[in-house]
Amino acid sequence: MRLSSSLYIVSLLTLTAIASSCKTNExxxxxxxxxxxAVYASGFLVAENxxxxxxxxxxxxxxxxxxxxxxxxxxxxxLRIQSDAPSAKMDAxxxxxEIARQNTGNNSTILNELKLKMSNAAAKMxxxxxxxxxxxxxxxxxxATKTQYDQTALAYESAGRDYLALKEQYAKAVDxxxxxxKNAQSNVAAxxxxxxxxxxxxxxxxxxxxxxxxxxxLVRRTDIVAVVGDAEKKLIQLxxxxxxxxxxxxxxxxxxxMDISANKTYNAQISKIYPAMNKNDxxxxxxxxFADSTRFDFIHASVEANIIIEEKQNVLVIPKSALxxxxxxxxxxxxxxxxxxxxxxxxxxxxxxxxxxxSETDEIIIPKK
Numbered sequence: 001m002r003l004s005s006s007l008y009i010v011s012l013l014t015l016t017a018i019a020s021s022c023k024t025n026e027x028x029x030x031x032x033x034x035x036x037x038a039v040y041a042s043g044f045l046v047a048e049n050x051x052x053x054x055x056x057x058x059x060x061x062x063x064x065x066x067x068x069x070x071x072x073x074x075x076x077x078x079l080r081i082q083s084d085a086p087s088a089k090m091d092a093x094x095x096x097x098e099i100a101r102q103n104t105g106n107n108s109t110i111l112n113e114l115k116l117k118m119s120n121a122a123a124k125m126x127x128x129x130x131x132x133x134x135x136x137x138x139x140x141x142x143x144a145t146k147t148q149y150d151q152t153a154l155a156y157e158s159a160g161r162d163y164l165a166l167k168e169q170y171a172k173a174v175d176x177x178x179x180x181x182k183n184a185q186s187n188v189a190a191x192x193x194x195x196x197x198x199x200x201x202x203x204x205x206x207x208x209x210x211x212x213x214x215x216x217x218l219v220r221r222t223d224i225v226a227v228v229g230d231a232e233k234k235l236i237q238l239x240x241x242x243x244x245x246x247x248x249x250x251x252x253x254x255x256x257x258m259d260i261s262a263n264k265t266y267n268a269q270i271s272k273i274y275p276a277m278n279k280n281d282x283x284x285x286x287x288x289x290f291a292d293s294t295r296f297d298f299i300h301a302s303v304e305a306n307i308i309i310e311e312k313q314n315v316l317v318i319p320k321s322a323l324x325x326x327x328x329x330x331x332x333x334x335x336x337x338x339x340x341x342x343x344x345x346x347x348x349x350x351x352x353x354x355x356x357x358x359s360e361t362d363e364i365i366i367p368k369k
Contacts, residue, residue, distance in 0.1 A: 025368065026365070026366040027365050028319060028322055028366055029360060029361070029362065030316050030317065030354055030358055030362060030364070031317060032314050032317075033314070033317055033351070034312065034313050034315075035312050036311045036312075036346075037308075037346045037347060038309060038348060039244040040307075041238040041241075041244075041305050042238065042302070042304050042305070043236060043302075044237055044303055045234055045236060045237075045296060046235050046236075046237050046299055046300065047207070047209065047229025047230045047233070047235070047299050048230040048234065049204060049206070050228070051228060052227055053078065053203075053224065053226040053227065053228055054223065055221055055222065055225050056197035056200075057081055057083075057221055058081075059082045059198060059218070060081065060082045060217065061080070061081060061214065061215050061217050061219065062080055063079065064079055064080075064211070064213075065080075067208070067211060068210050069207070070207070070208045071208075071231055072202040072207065073205050074202060074203065074204050078208060078211070079211075079226070080198065080200070081198040081199070086194050086198060090188070090191040090194075093184070093187040094188055094191075096184050097184035097185055097187065097188050099184075100177070100180045101181050103177040103180065104177045110177065114166065114169060114170040114173055117166050118163065118166045121162045121163040124162070125159035128152070128155045128156040128158075128159040131156070134152075135148055135153075136153075202228055203228070204228065205231075206228050206229050206230050207230070207231040208226060208228055209299055212225050234295075236256060236287065236290070236303055237286070238285070238286045238303070238305055238307075239281065239283040239285060240284050240285075240307070245286075247307075248270060250273065251270060252309065253269060253291075253308040254267070254305050255305065256303055256305045257303070258302065258303050258304075259301070266290060266294055268289060268290050268305075269288060269289055269291055270286060270307065274286070312345075312346050315345065315353045317351040317352060317354065318351065318358070318364060319352075320347070320352055321366055322365075322367075327341055327343070328342070329342055329357070329358060329364045329365075331365070332365055341357060342354050342355075342358060
């Protein structure tokens, strides 16, 4: 029994020592090191001036002169949509414009008929004028009656009115034929515009990164049929959380990593900050340009980035795990641990700079998780 009691006491002491050691808190001392504060953002690689090409008319793809990856020039056809009805409308508009043009020229049937009528009216007016003068002289000489004189005067006045009326009618016909020709030209232009909607062209010199439609496939107005952008220059589009956007400035360095290039990193610089927030994910769009002449032949690859906000050399830091709450730490002392409020400076995911509150000699207790 004595031996058993002794063993029990020793075992109990051992367990107590082990339990006491398990309760010992981990501690850390502030150290000096270089510290970099960065904002994390994710996004995609895009081509400069990249844009979606939309279909402007309904129809079937009947021609596909380019394929994904091809270089394109401004105005070059990417796709052609079936356009039988618009083509017929265009032909009719051209024919109508030609007739309208002829009606304004020297061989115009309408104008020539009016010219002939004017010529006949002018001849009649001239003849009636001679008769009027002759009978006026005869009437004054007593060789003609008043009735004869009045009849020649009335005929002369009537011929004059007829001539002026035809002259006015001719002027209106000239204006009318000109207006009809102008309207016909407008119809040709409108028909040409409608027809052009069936030919999808590139709006820039660049690369056709993606062609989404095949021959014979039906497209609807406003369908995205292709993606075009700069053939060489690529940009990085990043989504920055609204809580961090105030820290972002044009010109800041960006460390970029892409899954397609394993662990390789690239340097870039912030080039543009878009002012409108995306309400869906509460983020702001930020663009960055590569700092060197790095070339990529692809787009829309996923990107992870650290935007460098500030860098400091040889500053006093503690691990973030040592913080209790926002800015408090527990310092180990012989007379009992003491909670101390610190003044924070620069910080990143691992460390926080201490401006006031603790020194390199202080031993800080790491809170147990």
